[in-house]
Amino acid sequence: MAKLHVTTTINGEPTEFLCDPSQSMLDVLRNTLGLTGSKEGCGTGDCGACSITLDGRLTCSCLVLAAEVGGHEINTIEGMAQGDELHPLQQKFLEMAALQCGICTPGVLMAARALLEKNPDPTETEVRFWLAGNLCRCTGYDKIVRAVLETAAEMRSAA
């Protein structure tokens, strides 16, 4: 069976790739396009390590077929920093040590950014519920949640 030719936009860049009809977007990101920031944890939509946005909406790239994304806009963790300048969430995660092994971190950051774009002033409860689909086996979540709340406060005062 011939491969499918898909034209899409990834982190603002027009992008083309070839894929099999049953290939996941995560597989294409990592293994065809070399964008290995999105991680494969479970491959079944439970852990959130592969989180991307598709037309601005947070989703697990393991649950998206690459064939589906033609004409749509994808953002991945690779697009989060602007050159050498980290996103405030990335900077705060470093400052507050909101990560240990780092496997879940790209997904957590993508999810946290999506939350703050929608709700710049979330409560701790709202952060915890929003991030419930991002599993971390190291930190116990407290540092992650505190870093998200602290970033939100800083971004509000800077705005």
Add this chain to the structure above:
Amino acid sequence: MTDIRYLAPPTLDEAVSAFAAAQGAARILAGGTDLLVQMRNGMARPGTIIDIKKIPEMTSVTESADGGFWVGAAVSGAALAEHPRFGKVWPGVLEAINLIGSTQVQGRASPGGNLCHGSPAADSVPAMVAAGAVVTIAGPNGRRTMPVEAFPAGPGRTNLAAGEILVGFTLPARPAGSGDAYLRMIPRTEMDIAVVGVGVSLTMAGGVVAAARVGLGAAAPTVLLVPDAARALVGSKLDDAALNAAAAACSAACKPIDDKRGTIVYRTKVAAVLLKRAAAIAADRAQGKA
């Protein structure tokens, strides 16, 4: 590596033709949160994947002039939550749909997929049953409709005939003084499957229940409409006697299984508790108190 075909037809007619032509070897793709998992673990090996998200009718939420709603089968939970009106008119249906999975899953998963998956524990279904939703189905012989409670046939099975596709849900116009609610019991606070779920929709007039519908999930091989529970509520002021009678009817309707999530005894008891609590929330919403 694979001989799967991927199609994304722009019209329902083309989707129905392609689905029928595949003679059972095709699977419909909406949000993919069930299908891609099944493909990965080998439970599904479709010859053709038919993505319905390019069909406007299946991805739209529209409010009709009389106040009814159309919800396309492939509308995501996140899209429904962003609709300016839907959650105001049907807060119980929306909260049920938004309980399914994580934020990431909400970005893709649809009430149509939740219904077609056929799980007795599907969170959106008891709320849709309580709402009196009617589903539209399209197939080689045209369109037909059925009440949502007639759609499930058993665990993992539906009453779709060969070649038929779920198109969407019609929710009826809402009389003034109406409210709905959905509650599920889970041992955690998030990201879990219902041990029992109860949806209640009420219309109140002068503090008295004028109309009621009750949907019960995870307590039988299919989600159930519980007319006896509704009858016990209608005409009452939701006093203890009426609530106890409705709760008893809800328990009596239970035909659950014993499994790792709950025992028969536990599910039967919890169904009664959830009925009372959901009815109280629905009544508050109906009377503008919540």
